[in-house]
Amino acid sequence: MLLMLDLATYNTGEPVRLRDVAKRQQISEKYLEQIISLLNKAGFVRSIRGPQGGYMLKNPPEQYTVGMILRQTEGSLAPVVYDDANSNEREFVTARIWTQLEEAINNVVDHITLKDMLEWQEEQINQYII
Amino acid sequence: MLLMLDLATYNTGEPVRLRDVAKRQQISEKYLEQIISLLNKAGFVRSIRGPQGGYMLKNPPEQYTVGMILRQTEGSLAPVVYDDANSNEREFVTARIWTQLEEAINNVVDHITLKDMLEWQEEQINQYII
């Protein structure tokens, strides 16, 4: 999440190196490699190898929802993965709760875009200027 | 959760033994002991020791929300525990997302009561009669 927000923040047309993201977000570069690999395979970013390489968002920030990103990087967003093989009388009632929760969660994350987050970041910075 | 639902289902005025709950819900009795201990300390159930002992709901099922129960048995319901000590510029934006998620989750679980779950259980049983 912080990775994509960082790419959105530095979305100037020039590729962004993971080393720089790692430094800014205080996350290990090696760990970022694994996250971005998922985002790359999902087609969310464009990668450029070699010197002056790095990553860029493929689309403008308003086209990425938090849900899209989290589903790639964290798998399903359900608090409990509902396993149909185990669907029996006993779990029917709890399954209904998990479904409602999943809907509520998706409803939140699918309505927040990277652009929203950029704006929040702006607000926060303005706070300090006062 | 299944434990409280079981107590609600067999809420006849007679105490319910953990051994029976364990058999019905296919959960180890020893594990149930630890869960019910939390619910007991929270004042949700009444315990009766010795032969013919067991547990009973202290209040009628409509007075227990899923949220109340889960908060006792699973701690905070937030997907990420927001640590004020780590609250810095970097995490401000993500914290805002977690807050929205937490609100959405609470809104779901605080509006489902054990009574609702009992009714769902009924519906499910009726399904098979047709």
Place this chain on the structure above:
DNA sequence: CTGTATTCCTATTTGTACAGTAGGATAACT
């Protein structure tokens, strides 16, 4: 065409929260 910077790939380790196990102490009913 060679050196270097960067992404790319895969295997391993670590941390941690939840689930489950274990053994015995305490209380109360018959």
Place this chain on the structure above:
DNA sequence: AGTTATCCTACTGTACAAATAGGAATACAG
């Protein structure tokens, strides 16, 4: 007194995300 159940606390197992590690592949720059 003996049995049945709760009560208490410590330990073990497990699954998953977070993090680490080492090196292969690619492409730019000189």
